[in-house]
Amino acid sequence: MKLLEAVSLNKRYSAERGWFTHKAKSVQAVNNLSLSLEAGESLGLVGESGCGKSTLARILLGLEKPSSGRVLYRSTDYTDWSHSKMRMIRSNMQMVFQNSLASFNPLFTVEQIIGEPLRNYGAGKAENLREVVADTLDLVGLEQRHIRRYPHELSGGQQQRVGIARAIALRPELIVCDEPFSSLDVTLRKQMMDLLQELKHGLGLSYVFITHDLSVVSRLCDSVAVMYQGGIVEKQSGVHIMQQGSHPYTRTLLSSVPVQDPRLRKKV
Numbered sequence: 001m002k003l004l005e006a007v008s009l010n011k012r013y014s015a016e017r018g019w020f021t022h023k024a025k026s027v028q029a030v031n032n033l034s035l036s037l038e039a040g041e042s043l044g045l046v047g048e049s050g051c052g053k054s055t056l057a058r059i060l061l062g063l064e065k066p067s068s069g070r071v072l073y074r075s076t077d078y079t080d081w082s083h084s085k086m087r088m089i090r091s092n093m094q095m096v097f098q099n100s101l102a103s104f105n106p107l108f109t110v111e112q113i114i115g116e117p118l119r120n121y122g123a124g125k126a127e128n129l130r131e132v133v134a135d136t137l138d139l140v141g142l143e144q145r146h147i148r149r150y151p152h153e154l155s156g157g158q159q160q161r162v163g164i165a166r167a168i169a170l171r172p173e174l175i176v177c178d179e180p181f182s183s184l185d186v187t188l189r190k191q192m193m194d195l196l197q198e199l200k201h202g203l204g205l206s207y208v209f210i211t212h213d214l215s216v217v218s219r220l221c222d223s224v225a226v227m228y229q230g231g232i233v234e235k236q237s238g239v240h241i242m243q244q245g246s247h248p249y250t251r252t253l254l255s256s257v258p259v260q261d262p263r264l265r266k267k268v
């Protein structure tokens with residue numbers, strides 16, 4: 001069953017007139033892009049800065065409208081849905097941000113942050129809400145004593161865990177993670193990758209994981225789509241992309257992945 005489908009998506013931003021040319025410039029952020037995600041699948045979306053990854057994520061989440069093309073959730077076309085109508089499926093699609101701290105209300109405790117989507121979507125009564133927040137803290141590996149803390153009283157890794165907890169509080173089917181671990185050190189990044197895998201298997205979660213780093217998604221995701229200039233140039237299983245990635249841009253990305261043993265380095 002296809003959970004999510006994007007069909008021939010285009011997104012063009014028109015910009016102000018250029019200072020020198022006096023011509024209206026525009027940017028084709030997403031260019032005739034199609035993709036699909038099965039229920040339970042994890043898809044890595046990898047590409048250089050500015051290739052349109054975040055724009056695509058916003059379109060998939062219904063936060064932005066494409067210039068043309070369609071987006072479908074479980075075969076329901078939601079491309080033209082209003083913000084209020086999106087609420088019907090929004091509880092099933094949540095997002096984890098690159099910088100969770102910036103997305104938190106600094107006056108909210110961890111409990112309030114994780115409980116916010118539950119309150120917004122009227123999911124359960126107050127006592128039940130406390131229970132769900134406590135369970136969610138457990139799921140992301142945070143101790144209960146953190147529940148009364150404020151965001152600035154947490155480490156970077158703990159903040160990202162709270163960001164993930166908020167995204168899974170409603171037990172969505174899909175989360176879109178936009179560079180969620182890029183500010184973390186290698187050890188924490190590994191812990192977070194393990195956490196996402198646990199949640200995928202434990203909750204049957206599907207996710208789209210956006211990053212610059214091919215080595216991260218090749219280990220983490222069932223399939224990897226390589227994005228270049230607004231389009232997908234290649235899609236392969238996470239296992240195969242490192243060995244069989246054949247598009248010239250994929251090969252450029254592969255050449256920048258550090259390999260511990262130089263004898264194993266693939267010629268690109």
Ligand SMILES: Nc1ncnc2c1ncn2[C@@H]1O[C@H](COP(=O)(O)OP(=O)(O)OP(=O)(O)O)[C@@H](O)[C@H]1O
Nearest residue numbers: 013014027028029048049050051052053054055056
């Ligand atoms: N609201 C907007 N108005 C005009 N141009 C935009 C807007 N949002 C994005 N763009 C442009 O669209 C292109 C794609 O941007 P986007 O943020 O989607 O790329 P990205 O791959 O996510 O980059 P990064 O990895 O650096 O976050 C860029 O050229 C960007 O400047």
